[in-house]
Amino acid sequence: MRALNAFLRDVYSEKQVIRDGVIPEDFVYSSSGYLPQVNEVTPPSGIYAHIAGEDLVQAKDGTWYVLEDNLRIPSGASYPLIARNITRRVAPDVYAANDVVDNRDYPDLLARAMRYSSCGGIPVVLTPGRYNAAFFEHSYLAEQTGATLAYPNDLVVDNNQLYFCDYSGAKHKVGVVYRRISDEYLDPFCFNPDSVIGVPNLMAAYRAGNVAIVNAPGNGVADDKGIYYFVPSMIHYYLGEQPILKNAPTYLPFFDDDYAYVMERLESLVLKDVAEAGGYGVVFGRDLAPDELERLRRSIQADRRRFIAQEVVDFKDLPSVDAGGRPCRRMADLRAFVLTGKSCRVWASGLTRYSNTPGSMVVNSSQGGGFKDTWVLSR
Amino acid sequence: MGTLTLTKADQCLWLGRYTERVFTELEEFFRAFDANVDLDTQDFSAFWDACDYEAEGDKGTEERLFDMLYDYTDPSSVCSDMRAAFGNAILLRPELGTATTSYIELALLNLRKSKEPAARLVRHRTVCDDILAFWGAVEDGDAPLEVKSLIGVGKYVERADLCCRFGRPQAALDEALGRIGIFLEGIESPECLPLGATLSSLAEAIGSRGYDCALATRLADACVGKRSGRGSRLKDVSA
Structure with a gap:
């Protein structure tokens, strides 16, 4: 996290990492x-x-790999949180018998991270509205952190200062916004002019240093699938350290050597379109018919920057139950949450996402995946 | 003043109204059902009229009762009101808390489970218990005073209206209006909310059903700031 934050600071200021040739521009x-x-x-x-x-995923040999860094609006922390609240009530004996670290400190960690960056004023969670798929999370985290849940129309920028307007018309200064709206919709005066879920001039208040935005706009450059390849180099470049966790073996067709390797072994690799997210744009070469494989080959030839290729990590499956309640095993990954305020803290829990399709490695909820609470044991 | 927006204030008001409507309509349904148990004829016309329920002519009594209770496509059904209460409650999660809003979800689930005629009256009792628990949890919880007060105003506006519809005595109506006065005390700037219009409509409805509407009119006037000294003004009105 320290390296990724250093990269973002650098890439939006001096751009030394580009000048030094660590990452191609x-x-x-x-x-x-x-x-x-x-x-x-x-x-x-x-x-x-x-x-x-x-x-993260754990391979069958026990090795942990980082699959993706999500630095824009990583969602999902509320689900293990509420699952734990419920299961501690319905099955307290399970927790009495297993040394599970209590994960209910997430709201406190989040509130502290927000307070640390606040420019003075109230904290708000900005939601696009009740029909957003993650609205439960927005309202639950607002409740749990004591922040005000704000809709775009509740916020107004006046003289480069962000305010929350109450029913009497009184304006309350906002010091930090935990926004759950993508960058492109955040401010129609700065990004997509058609956005009706943004706050006009929010970016002006941000640029003036009058409000903190959690996470900062522009973070997408650091969790780009193409940049992922360079994260180990970033750690070495900014921190002078070696990564503790491995990346999944990744190839960039952009580089000639990698291009040749990918073209030769396309059938055994997983290809990811860097412009896609949420499990979309991910194809396993082994699942493609010869004509589909050929089309993919031509797409890579046409735009080498657009794809990354990875070795298929044979990751562990976990015990689960199927739709009929029968025990089964499913592929799963773990989303660990890292909160940064005065210091970096890894939340002692996380969102375990699993595939509902036997044998499938796509675990995203948008693709029908389920979730589990994640236990960290203290023994 | 807190951070209550006009939209949220409206949601509080309607949450109070819808929960009261479900609660009272289920209580009145039981009253009407119970009155018919020993009779050969099944006459629910007074109950349906009070609820503004207009059944299609060729439907039998049980079918009409079922629709009036469970047809969520009909905005005058109990189920539709319960769904509307739930729709408002989930938007107020940060203010009310998950534990408190969950009583509304329980009420909705229990109402859905009450469709079998054999279990209906017992299940309805559970729905009413859930709503009572919700109101108690609101009162006992950490929600801002204005949130509690707006839910209370909504609840008693609805109760006053239903008192007239179901022909309750003037004393019951006055009791409900008195409670509105008490809850208005908890709202810092009632003149900034459309409460005056709500109470004016209520006064009109009360008058049209032959009840004394003077107290409701005074409450409406007080909300739009027709008198000076707001704190004592509302106390004077509700006394």
Whole structure:
């Protein structure tokens, strides 16, 4: 997290990492997550990724791999939280018999991270509205952290200051916004002008240093699938350390050697479109018919920057129950949450996501995946 | 003043109204059902009229009762009111808390489980218990005073209206209006909310059913700031 925050600070200011040739500029400037609108803007307290969702998998040999860094709006922390609240009530003996670390400190960690970056004023959780798929999470985290749940129309920017308006018309200064709206919709005056779920001039207040935005706009450049390849180099470059966790073996067709390898072994690799998210744009070469494989080969030839290729990690499956309540095993990954305020804290829990399709490695909830609470044992 | 928006204030008011409507309509349904148990004829017309329920002509009594209770496509059904209460409650989770809003979800689930005629009256009792628990949890919980007060105002506005519809005595109506006065005390700027219009409509409805509407009119006037000294003003009105 420290390296990723350092990268974001660098890439939106000095760009030394590009000048030193650690990361090719093509991968930064062509990333859809790179926002020139926040160039030279340092967020309050200097933190870009206050909340990170690190997607991890454990291979059958026990090795842990980082699959993805999610630095934009990583979701899902509320689900293990409420699951734990319920299961501690209905099955307390399970917790009495197993040394499970209590995970109910997440709201406190989040509130502290928000307070640390606050510019003075109330904290708000900004939701696009009740029909958003994650609305439960927005309202639950607002409740649990004591922040005000705000809808876009509740917020107004006046003289580069963000305010929350109550029913009497009184304006309350907002010091920190935990936004659950994507960058492109955040401010119609700065990004997508058609956005009706943004707050006009929010970015002006942010640029003036009058409000913190959690997570900072522009973080998408650091969790771009193409940039993922360079994270181990980033750790070495910024921290002078070696990564503790491995990346899944990854190839960039952008580089000639990798391109040749990918073209030769396309059938055995997993290909990811860097512009996609949520499990979309992920194809396993082994699942493709010859004509589909050929089409993919041509797509890679046409735009080498658009794809990354990874070795298929044969990851562990976990015990679960199927739709009929029968015991079964399913592929699963773990999203670990890292919160950064004065220091970095890894939440002693996480969101375990599993596939509902036997043998499938796609665990995203948008693709029908389920979730489990995640226990961290203290023994 | 807190951070209550106009939209949230409206949701509080309607949450109070819808929960009261479900509660009272189920109580009145039992009263009407019980009155018919020993009779050969099944006459629910007074109950249906009071609920503004207009059944299609060719339906039998049980079918009409079922629709009036469970047809969520009909906005005058009890189920529709319960869903509306739930729709408002989930938007107020940060203010009310998950534990408190869960009573509304329980009420909705129990209402859905009450469709079998054999279990209906017993299940309805559970729905009413859930709503009573919800009101108690609101009162006992950490919600801001204005949230509690707006839910209370909504609840007693609805109760006053239903008192007239179901022909309750003037004393019951006055009791409900008195409670509105008490809850209005907890709202810092009632003149900024459309409470005056709500109470004016209530006064009109009360008058049209032959009840004394003077107290309701005074409450409406007080909300739009027709008198000075707001604190004592509302106390004077509700006394």
